[in-house]
Ligand SMILES: Nc1ncnc2c1ncn2[C@@H]1O[C@H](COP(=O)(O)OP(=O)(O)O)[C@@H](O)[C@H]1O
């Protein structure tokens with residue numbers, strides 16, 4: 001109630017009854033125009049591919065060829081293994097970077113500095129050619145292996161991709177840890193938790209909310225980065241596609257086969273990411289439960 | 292260290308010449324303090340006078356630069372061998388923290404856990420006690436703070452007053468010898484202050500030793516055995532509530548009380 005209401009100086013203004021209005025929704029002409037242009041462009045591209053010199057029957061034939069499926073499985077296994085190694089190292093080095101212990105801090109900083117500072121393909125080549133530097137690996141007298149036996153294309157790819165990924169994930173995890181309020185750590189300390197338990201039980205579970213979207217992104221990148229391992233003879237899907245087209249000359253067809261599989265895998269992963277994000281937003285005010 | 296404040300077995304906590312600086316700022320300036328078992332001590336004083344820092348030093352969330360603290364005859368943060376003090380490692384400090392429960396101004400409940408999980412976390416994870424037994428105790432504690440119907444609520448679904456009561460239950464679940472409260476009602480809407488003070492009043496009546504930093508002078512007068520006024524990192528005045536709050540001998544105390552009441 002306005003204080004002046006009812007006084008002589010104030011008179012309630014006369015307004016029309018709002019229920020008498022008809023409301024016209026906004027027209028989005030721009031959207032319709034854009035949609036039409038995009039459909040036109042897509043139609044043009046599809047037409048070009050359909051009429052171009054592509055044998056679609058060859059694409060269909062090789063989509064499920066044993067060598068392609070074998071490469072696909074290798075790609076998926078490698079992406080998962082390298083990412084698991086990357087996340088493990090990432091968490092480890094993030095915690096080390098944030099440690100008050102200067103030895104741990106600077107070792108972790110050095111690791112991140114080196115592996116972010118060199119191209120991934122160069123790291124893969126280094127791992128693959130490790131035998132040139134160290135003909136044997138192990139502890140002399142106790143156990144020793146010939147490096148060429150240990151560093152197979154699979155191992156070289158795993159180490160190269162995983163360790164490189166760890167350097168990036170460490171930064172993501174560090175940002176996640178920093179996003180958790182210091183009060184959480186203090187409360188955990190006050191009930192007698194030691195530092196590692198606080199990380200594991202209190203800080204990291206809450207940091208997940210911040211960590212998962214970028215790590216999901218990097219997982220998707222990883223699926224595609226495995227293709228770099230074709231240069232060190234790891235038989236992932238792209239390398240196997242190449243091997244086939246070197247023999248039969250169907251270059252574009254086999255590249256399309258590989259592209260279809262990459263898109264399929266990435267689509268499934270994007271879907272999984274959505275569910276993980278929901279799982280780790282427990283207890284958040286803005287989570288919109290059950291949506 | 293030649294200091295030895297050990298007096299009667301009635302003393303639960305002693306602090307001697309506890310000093311803490313942040314850069315050039317002296318947050319605590321040679322603070323001496325003794326707390327007897329079952330005593331309720333209220334600390335009042337203006338913002339920035341070092342009240343939080345004192346509590347945080349008692350619970351080793353903050354390291355202090357000089358001085359010594361004993362809790363239940365155990366030297367805090369160090370192992371003593373003759374006149375030499377050896378710094379304790381992380382695990383030993385974590386174990387010592389079990390002596391004190393702490394309640395924070397901003398509650399600091401674990402956001403990813405329900406009320407019941409918050410209360411159970413310490414006994415299960417830290418004390419490694421059987422989950423079923425802990426669960427029964429946690430249910431009883433939540434009942435004691437009046438939250439029997441909120442077991443499965445996450446902190447974000449609770450009001451400030453409810454969160455603070457869960458936080459008190461979480462601290463009590465560790466069966467501490469001493470409870471530290473750092474302005475437990477300062478972040479609450481005025482109508483929620485009462486429910487938290489009621490829980491604290493009951494706790495005091497049950498014989499718990501408590502150190503309470505608060506601006507609730509009414510609560511201090513009613514519940515405290517002793518009131519301390521701090522300013523500039525020092526204890527300026529200490530005495531019975533009626534004396535410190537009613538007829539303070541120091542001008543600074545008088546000014547502060549007048550400012551709080553106005
Ligand atoms: N982590 C910190 N870094 C720097 N200064 C601090 C820190 N914590 C507290 N202080 C300073 O120490 C003084 C005492 O702070 P505090 O104990 O929080 O006071 P109170 O709780 O009585 O308001 C204040 O001047 C504050 O700014």
Ligand SMILES: [Mg+2]
Pocket residue numbers: 342343344473474
């Ligand atoms: Mg404070």
